[in-house]
Amino acid sequence: MTTTTEPPPAAATAALRFAGVSKRFKDGTVALAGADLSVAPAEFVSVVGPSGCGKSTLLRIASGLDDATGGTVDVHSKSLGYVFQDATLLPWRNVAHNVGLLAELEHLGKRERQARVAEAIELVGLAGFERHLPHELSGGMRMRVSIARSLVLAPDVFLFDEPFGALDEITRERLNDELLRMFIQRRFAALFITHSVQEAVFLSGRVLVMSGRPGRIKAEVAVPFAYPRAPELRYSAEFAALCGEISRHLRDV
Amino acid sequence: MTVDSATQAGPAAEPAPMGVVATAPGPGSAGRGRSGLAGAFLNKFLLPFSVFALIIGIWYLVSGLTLSPRQRFMLPLPHDVVRVGILDWDNFSKTLEALKYTVIVTFTGLAISMVLGVLAAVLMNQAKWVESSLYPWAVVLQTIPILALTPVLSFFFGFALTSRTIVCVIISFFPIVSNTLFGLQSVDRGMHELFTLHHTGRFTRLWKLQLPAAMPAMFSGFRIAAGQSVIGAVVGEFFFKQGNAGLGTNLSVFASRLEGERLWATTLVASLLGVAVFVFFGWLSRVAVGRWYQPRRG
Ligand SMILES: Nc1ncnc2c1ncn2[C@@H]1O[C@H](COP(=O)(O)OP(=O)(O)OP(=O)(O)O)[C@@H](O)[C@H]1O
Ligand SMILES: [Mg+2]
Numbered sequence: 001m002t003t004t005t006e007p008p009p010a011a012a013t014a015a016l017r018f019a020g021v022s023k024r025f026k027d028g029t030v031a032l033a034g035a036d037l038s039v040a041p042a043e044f045v046s047v048v049g050p051s052g053c054g055k056s057t058l059l060r061i062a063s064g065l066d067d068a069t070g071g072t073v074d075v076h077s078k079s080l081g082y083v084f085q086d087a088t089l090l091p092w093r094n095v096a097h098n099v100g101l102l103a104e105l106e107h108l109g110k111r112e113r114q115a116r117v118a119e120a121i122e123l124v125g126l127a128g129f130e131r132h133l134p135h136e137l138s139g140g141m142r143m144r145v146s147i148a149r150s151l152v153l154a155p156d157v158f159l160f161d162e163p164f165g166a167l168d169e170i171t172r173e174r175l176n177d178e179l180l181r182m183f184i185q186r187r188f189a190a191l192f193i194t195h196s197v198q199e200a201v202f203l204s205g206r207v208l209v210m211s212g213r214p215g216r217i218k219a220e221v222a223v224p225f226a227y228p229r230a231p232e233l234r235y236s237a238e239f240a241a242l243c244g245e246i247s248r249h250l251r252d253v
Numbered sequence: 254m255t256v257d258s259a260t261q262a263g264p265a266a267e268p269a270p271m272g273v274v275a276t277a278p279g280p281g282s283a284g285r286g287r288s289g290l291a292g293a294f295l296n297k298f299l300l301p302f303s304v305f306a307l308i309i310g311i312w313y314l315v316s317g318l319t320l321s322p323r324q325r326f327m328l329p330l331p332h333d334v335v336r337v338g339i340l341d342w343d344n345f346s347k348t349l350e351a352l353k354y355t356v357i358v359t360f361t362g363l364a365i366s367m368v369l370g371v372l373a374a375v376l377m378n379q380a381k382w383v384e385s386s387l388y389p390w391a392v393v394l395q396t397i398p399i400l401a402l403t404p405v406l407s408f409f410f411g412f413a414l415t416s417r418t419i420v421c422v423i424i425s426f427f428p429i430v431s432n433t434l435f436g437l438q439s440v441d442r443g444m445h446e447l448f449t450l451h452h453t454g455r456f457t458r459l460w461k462l463q464l465p466a467a468m469p470a471m472f473s474g475f476r477i478a479a480g481q482s483v484i485g486a487v488v489g490e491f492f493f494k495q496g497n498a499g500l501g502t503n504l505s506v507f508a509s510r511l512e513g514e515r516l517w518a519t520t521l522v523a524s525l526l527g528v529a530v531f532v533f534f535g536w537l538s539r540v541a542v543g544r545w546y547q548p549r550r551g
Contacts (some may be wrong), residue, residue, distance in 0.1 A: 065446055082450055088443040092465050092545040104461070105451040133545050 014038040015075065015157050015189035021071035022214070023056065023057050026082055029058040033214035034071070041156070046200035047217075048250060053133025055193045056085075058215070059159045062191065078187060080162055081155030081188065083163045087142035089134040089149075096121065096130040099148045106153060113152070120148040140171040144178075160192040164199070176202055179230055181218040197243045197250070202234060209249040219249040316449075326513035338518020348503065348515075348522055355486045355499040355526065359416055362421020363482040367475060369422070370429030377430070378437040378463070379455065388434075395427040403492045413496030417489030424485035425478035432474025436467025469546045472538035479530040487523055500526070 017038040023031045031054035039045045049055055060066040061073060063082050065183055089098045099120055103113040121127055124144040142164055150158065164172040174178060176199055183190060183203075194200050200207045201223055209219040225233060233239055309331055315326045329337075339345050373391070377384035399420055410416040440463055448458050490501025498506075500523045507516035 061448060065449065080450070082447075084447075086443055086444055088441065088447055090444065090462070090465070092468075092542070099463075102447075102451055105453050105457065107446065135545065135547070 013041070013076075013077050015041045015043070016191060017072075017074040018058070018062075019072040019074075021058075021061060021068045023054065023061060023066065024069045030214040032061075032068075034215070034216050035135065035210075037208055037217050039157075039189045039191050041189050043206070044183055044190045044192065044204045045195055045206045045208060046192045046204040047208045047210060048194060048197060048200050048246065049215060050212050050250070051195075053210045055210060056161050056217030057124050059161050059191065059193060062157075075157060077155070077157040077189075079153045079155045079157075080149035081153065081156070081158040083143075083146055083150060083160045085162045085165055086141075087134070089142055089145055089159055091134050094131050094133055095126060095137070095145055098145050099152060103152045116152045116154075117148075120151040123151060123185070124133055124148040125178060131192040138171075140167050140175060143167065143175065147179070147182075151186070154186070155188050158188045158190045160190065160194075162193050162195060165195055172196070172199065172235070173231065179203065180227065180229060196233065197246045201239060201242050201246065202229065207246055209246060219246075221246050221249070229236055270415035311381060322502055324364075328510045329513040329517060334514050334517045334521070338521070344515055344518070348500070348519055351498050351500045351503050351519075352522055352526065354414070354497040354524070355483075355490065355501065358417045358421060358486040358489065358499060359479075359482045359526070359530070362418045362485060363475075363479055365418070366422050366425040366429055366482065367516070370474070370478070371428050371433050373426075374430050374433035375459065375464075377434055379459070384420070384434070391427050391430050394423060399423070399488055399492065407493065411495065412493045414493075416493040417486060417499070420489035420492075421482045421485035424488075425482040427533045428477040428481060429471070429474045433467055436515065437463045439470075440466045465543055467493030468542045469538070469548070470540060472534065476531060476534035478540065479534045480527055483523070483527045483530055 013023070018035050021035045022033045025031060035054070035058060037045070037047075047055055047058065059067065059082070061068050062075060063080060064075075083115045090101065096117055100113050100117045103116060120132060124147055125140065126148065127142055129137070129141065134145070137145070145174065147163070164175050167175070168170070180203060190203075192200070192203060197207075204223050207221045207223060210216065211218040221242065225238075288531055312328070316325060320328060337344065340346070373387065377387060400422075402423070406416045406419055410419060437459075443464060444466075445458075448462055453461075487500065487501035487504070488542050490499040491505050494502050494505070500519055503519050504516060504523070507513075507519060
């Protein structure tokens with residue numbers, strides 16, 4: 001990762017930490033300017049922000065797909081999960097073989113792989129669809145496959161880039177409930193990008209609000225609800241109040 | 254008499270499709286489901302066969318009305334072509350024998366092209382400098398008139414099947430290279446990044462991502478190349494006449510002897526070979542990738 005003169009902060013146990021991270025692309029676009037954030041192990045943090053403010057860039061840097069041009073990035077992870085906005089399934093592989101792909105790339109033994117694939121498929125609720133091809137699945141099911149593919153590697157840090165952005169409201173809420181179930185079961189650290197304030201509040205322990213480009217974290221809102229969270233939480237007054245607060249932050253970005 | 258049948262074929266063929274075509278857009282999108290079967294029948298059979306009838310009609314008109322009986326060897330009447338060139342077993346069995354050698358040359362050349370073409374495309378995909386140095390020449394190779402190569406090919410490879418096969422390879426190589434290369438290079442960026450995240454080496458990336466993703470493009474290259482290879486075989490037989498006679502060999506013999514009926518019957522068989530090869534590779538492509546790749550979707 002890129003390092004600068006900045007001294008390393010004291011608390012060293014974060015799963016993921018950005019300190020003053022900036023990113024300038026070759027064409028001169030400054031996507032991030034001094035982004036600070038950290039995610040503790042087994043913490044669920046969401047990021048909301050206006051379109052084009054650098055949210056995806058944040059995740060690409062965290063995963064190593066892109067390098068920061070300034071600041072410090074620390075990722076303490078044995079296994080990193082990354083779910084893109086598109087499911088990016090291989091269309092010629094059926095569900096089981098898509099779910100097993102990353103395990104293949106990481107050279108897991110066949111036995112081990114098959115056991116983990118079966119477990120992940122079960123966990124995302126796709127049992128019975130193992131032999132289906134991607135084009136035979138709905139958008140929501142494809143996203144489940146994409147999540148299962150990462151789950152197989154038992155990630156301790158999980159990055160999500162608007163994974164449910166293209167889905168309808170009902171499917172999205174269903175998948176939010178299920179994602180929380182997986183989160184409670186697997187205890188990974190999650191950094192979750194979304195456009196939906198409700199989704200951010202429902203899933204997270206903290207919600208970070210980003211400014212417009214060049215992106216920085218300009219507000220942080222703690223979400224006090226304990227896990228597990230019931231679907232009805234979405235209709236409570238406290239929930240609505242938190243959503244209102246975050247929306248206000250977003251509006252005067 | 255022939256004029257009669259021509260005027261019958263003409264009008265009978267024309268109004269039928271016109272009437273159906275006029276009503277087809279009527280029901281609009283709501284009628285799609287209902288007209289599915291009728292539409293398929295219309296598109297797959299009625300329209301092509303109407304055009305076929307029209308062509309035969311025009312053929313009769315040109316041959317029967319504009320050519321005197323002495324000129325008619327250029328374009329004999331269709332039923333004479335069938336009578337002399339196909340129903341006469343003596344003639345037709347010789348054509349089938351020639352067809353056999355044309356098929357052998359076509360498929361040998363095509364197979365060599367497939368192996369070399371895919372290999373070249375993979376190398377070009379793996380190393381930019383290979384692409385920069387070879388691709389322009391693959392384009393040029395396709396544009397060389399075969400006639401210009403006749404002396405040098407015959408000097409090294411003789412006047413028989415080897416030279417013909419090489420003509421097939423030359424003529425069918427480029428579509429395979431360009432289609433395969435396109436397929437290898439147009440893999441979705443997100444998928445590449447997924448593989449990058451897991452530190453995938455280039456061989457695994459090629460084997461598990463790029464080659465399968467390129468299969469549809471590769472197969473459409475094979476299909477184009479197969480058609481080209483038929484042409485290559487026939488043209489090759491035109492120039493390299495020693496050894497077993499193929500369809501092209503016979504074509505040049507019949508042309509010089511002014512045997513129009515057999516010339517046209519042989520032409521017909523050669524086109525049918527082209528069609529068969531095209532249909533075969535379409536089928537092969539559906540078997541190989543049709544399960545997951547539907548070109549009409551989305
Ligand atoms: N490779 C690149 N080269 C140049 N500019 C880029 C590149 N990638 C992204 N950008 C720019 O950087 C900015 C941030 O992009 P990014 O994709 O991170 O935004 P985002 O917050 O994820 O947006 P969205 O919510 O629409 O997904 C955008 O203005 C974008 O145009
Ligand atoms: Mg984005």
